[in-house]
Amino acid sequence: MNLLLLDEADFVAADRAVLRDRRLKHLHEVHRAESGDRLRVGRLGGAMGEGHLLRLTAEEAELEVRFDQPPPDKLPLNLLLALPRPKMLRRVLQTVSAMGVPRLVLLNSYRVEKSFWQTPFLEPEAIREQLILGLEQARDTVLPEVIVEKRFKPFVEDRLPALANGTLGLIGHPGDYPACPRAVEQPVTLAIGPEGGWIPYEVDKLREAGLQPVQLGERILRVETAVAALLARLF
Template sequence: MNLLLVEPGEVADDATVALADRRAEHLRRIVGVTIGQTIRAGIVGGKLGTAEVSSDDGTTMILRLSLTAPASLPLPIELVLAMPRPKVLTRVIETAAAFGVARIDLTNAWRVDKSYLASPRLAHAALAYALRFGAEQGATTHVPPLAIHDRFMGLVDSRWPSATGGTPATRLLAHPGAPPIEQAALTWPLAVAIGPEGGWIQREIDTFVERGFTAVSIGAPILRVEAALSATLGQLLLLQRRTDLGG
């Protein structure tokens, strides 16, 4: 936990918050906070700042918030992700949230095992936990909205009805063997689609291209989804910083 995140409704009128859940336990056992110590804190979707530990009886920890910095800005990337295997789903969601992506769309695809859509890891509580955990790791108050689409074409038709319809205007399709990502004409914000283990089938690739997506690659290695996600977002983050610097 690199940032204590609290919901707006948890904050009392005197700017204190009472924690008696896994956050308090983590602060005690892992971080080792003591009374009077100050840690980084923020409101979900709101400001950043600090929290001072006022008291702790071993069950409930009281912290006083001082939030003066503006809310975290999301990374201007909308992530489209073919439904991962349940055993890696949580890690993938945590990683995307840690990067601070603007939103996440999980979609069915031809090479997605249909049993994945029935995984208990897709329960609202499980996904909400992974999103919050990732945001805490990434030290961002932005917790990305997440949607699940059981039909690939349902997602594509609703988000990008044509090559020029829908947003954002820049749309990337991660695909091994395509031109390097740094050669793409990038504007921000953008969307990036990452396929399942085994990749998108040709019909899905053609559909993406028809809807304005440009196929790009992050290099020669063919990676598992969790590695491909980190590598893709890392390269895009670097390219965005280069753009911001005028490079």
């Protein structure tokens, strides 16, 4: 937690916040904070600044807060991910949020196991929890938008062309394709497949929507590593 992220419900006055939840525990156990300490704070969806810890007890923390800095810029990116397995999903949500992805589409694919769609980690509150951990890690305040698309074809045929319009459309896909470009100057729509990759039909459909396959070398990376590697190379 490199940023103490405050929600509207935490505020008791315009410049005062009181915490009683996991963040209080974190202040005690990880930060080993004491009354009088100054901490980086952010307002969810808003600015960042400094908090002055007025009071810290086992039950609650009271802070005086001041916001004077904008959050960091987001990447100019639409990220499409074949739904990862539940354990990986949680980590990927954190990575995506920490790296500044503004919009994530979790998409079905032939190689996504049907059971993955049943995970409680896909519930809005569970998604939000992981996204917030990513914001706290990276020092950002703005939640990414997460869109869940359980059906590949209607999304790729009907909605993806508009989403990808005016962007550089890329499919991260192992094989004999051009290398993923570096330091691009324009917005990107990037689709990353499941373990085992998109099937040929899916690659064809993504191409029809304006995306072109690119590769990152012959090594097969876990989705979380592939996301970090592709974004670091593109931007």
